[in-house]
Amino acid sequence: MLTHILHLLLAGQAAATPTPALGAQQLFDRASQSAADGKCAEALKDFAALERRTNSKPNRLLGAAIDVRKGGCLIRSERVEEGEAALRRGLPVLAAQPxxxxxxxxxxxxxxxxxxxxxxxxxxxxxxxxxxxxxxxxxxxxxxxxxxxxxxxxxxxxxxFDTQAKRGPSRLPIPPCRNSPRQRSRRCTPACS
Known part of the structure; x- marks a missing residue:
């Protein structure tokens, strides 16, 4: 019984131990994987944390990679204008290393x-x-x-359609229906021919 209580205490102590903070590379990898898996809410959170962390020592290439991957998630999240802006910031920088x-x-x-x-x-x-x-x-x-x-x-x-709209509606002659005098005045349709 004593061993059982000790196991429970140790398990509780292990759960109470805070997880170590992720490094910038691990955070970038996790955000990128979340973006690739379609978990854009998680990815956007991680990218925002990474941007806050890297603002003190900016790395142009890292910033561009974040912009491109974050921009994709923003577009998928229906925040198209923000996503386009992020992609347009990041793509020219990444184009230097295709x-x-x-x-x-x-x-x-x-x-x-x-x-x-x-x-x-x-x-x-x-x-x-x-x-x-x-x-x-x-x-x-x-x-x-x-x-x-x-x-x-x-x-x-x-x-x-565009050229048709500029010219106006078509004025092709439509032959009258031949099967009854009453229908000759109407346009011919497949039903009356």
Whole structure:
């Protein structure tokens, strides 16, 4: 019985021991993993803590990586303007080292392309998807190519409507229905032919 009580006391003591604070690298890794897993609320909390910690000794490259990964979470959390601003701050810095940050660059431009599509800015979206393709190789080219193809298809199908709207409605003659005198004055439909 005494050993049982000692085990309980030791277990309680271990639970009461505070966990050591995470280092900057561990916090960055945890935030990045949370962002990759779609747990954006946790990731945003960790990125904010990391930004507070690194403000005293700023590292341009670390700040850019945080901006890009945090920007992706902000966009996914429907905070599009904040996310776009963060991505636009971080992507140019990471572009200086494209091999090390190829995935961040690709994903950042894809997210900006998706944001542009939601704003119906198809030309801007196409440009972002082209930037995403720049450093992508192999199967990593699929997502940017699919996004670009979708945007280009939207542009191509939107043009006839745009030119139609500028010219006005079509005035093609519609043949009258032939099966009854009463219907000859109406436009022909499949039901009356």
């Amino acid at each position: 091999k090390e940050f190829a995935a961040d660059l690709r994903d950042g431009h894809i997210l900006l392309g998706q944001a542009r599509v939601r704003q119906l800015d198809y030309a801007g979206a196409a440009e972002e998807y082209r930037h995403a393709l720049d450093g992508a190789t192999g199967t990593f080219r699929i997502r940017p190519l699919m996004g670009l193809a979708s945007v280009l298809a939207s542009i191509m199908t939107a043009r006839p």
